[in-house]
Amino acid sequence: MTLDALPPPQEALAARYGAGPAPAPGPWNETIALMLAHRSVRAYVPGPLPEGLLETLLAAGQSAATSSNMQSWSVVAVADPAQKARLAALSQDQAYVRDCALFLCFVADTSRARRLAAREGLELPSLACLETFLTAATDCAFAAQNMALAAESLGLGCCYIGALRNRPEAVAAELGLPEGAAPVFGLCIGHEDPARITAVKPRLPQSVVLHHGRYDADDADAVAAYDATLAAHGHGTGRSSKAWAARVHDRLSNPAYLNGRERLREALGALGFPLR
Ligand SMILES: Cc1cc2nc3c(=O)[nH]c(=O)nc-3n(C[C@H](O)[C@H](O)[C@H](O)COP(=O)(O)O)c2cc1C
Structure with a gap:
């Protein structure tokens, strides 16, 4: 969605919460409107990206906060069709990995710190800690979200x-990642197919997510109402119309649903993250 096509606050909030209760419009500007208009795009048409796009997106990504200024993330940009096809095959054959113009692979990256330590003859025992991986993974997420929002704008x-x-080890091999670098997620970027535009996906009511001072776990009714909202939304999107509770159950009841990710600790260990 381009900035000039963003809906006014009431409309944007209604779309974000669907049939569920939406808050009254509060402070508002173009940035907030853009965030509320987000939709994952899974259908792309070919077409060149603007010149200098990658560098602009990267500057947006590097502008995100980063834990202790460690900047322990990297991104591998893939535009080559054959390499996108190989990464699609490693990512559950999701066609949009192949069809997007640019596929960005975000990497939790402690390899720079390792190289620094090797040059200076230093030991870095905290590299082995779970905290170090979590820091690198959250750095990836903040940078990626800035880049995604910039692309959407x-x-x-x-x-x-x-x-x-x-299949983290196979992806690491495909991308030539050094020890201490692991893929965290990818990001497809491209031109949306105008014939397959989807709607904004409603989120949980604010009462379920927001707690004032003390956590309130009494959310059964609100979650049930959201289930109905989301099931209704699914119709006509071409995606599963399963309600939210059923999807959460599917996702978490059977490790096979994780398609290999259930062995992530082992894979990360092999890539240089012992997670102590
Ligand atoms: C870290 C992360 C990984 C995701 N992985 C996939 C994926 O592999 N395939 C996919 O189609 N969508 C993926 N998604 C998109 C989510 O399914 C999507 O954000 C969610 O259903 C909400 O829909 P929306 O983004 O359109 O609002 C991912 C989202 C995140 C944040």
Whole structure:
């Protein structure tokens, strides 16, 4: 969605919460409107990206906060059709990995710190800690979200690809990652197919997510109402119309649903993240 096509606050909030309760419009501007208009785009048409796009997106990504200024993330940009096809095959054959113009692979990257330590003859025992991986993974997420939002502000579509973690060692080999670098997720970027535009997907009511001072776990009714909202939304999108509770159950009841990600600890260990 380009900035000039963004809906007014009431409309944007109604779309974000669907049939569920939406808050009254509060402070508002173009940035907030853009965030509320987000949709994952899974259908792309070919077409060149604007010149200098990658560098502009990267500057947006590097502008995100980064834990202790460690900047422990990297991104491998893939535009070559054959390499996108190989990464699609490693990511559960999701066609949009192949069809998007640019596929960005976000990498939790402690290899720079390792190289620094090797040059200086230093030991870095905290590299082995879970905290170090979590820091690198959250750095990836903040940078990626800045980049996605920047791309959306230019009228491009995006879709994150967690399936890049299905076979982390194979993805690391494909991308030539050094020890201490692991793929965290991918991001498709490209021109949305105008014939297959989807709607904004409603989120949980605010009462379920927002707690004032103390967590309130009494959410059964609101979650049931959201289930109905989301099931209704699914119709006509070409995606599963399963309600939210059923999807959560599917996702978490059977490790096979994780398509390899259930062995992530082992894979990360092999890539240089012992997670102590
Ligand atoms: C880290 C992450 C990984 C994701 N992985 C995938 C994926 O592999 N395939 C896919 O189609 N969507 C993926 N998504 C998109 C989510 O399914 C999507 O954001 C969610 O259903 C909400 O829909 P919306 O983004 O359109 O609002 C991922 C999203 C995130 C944040």
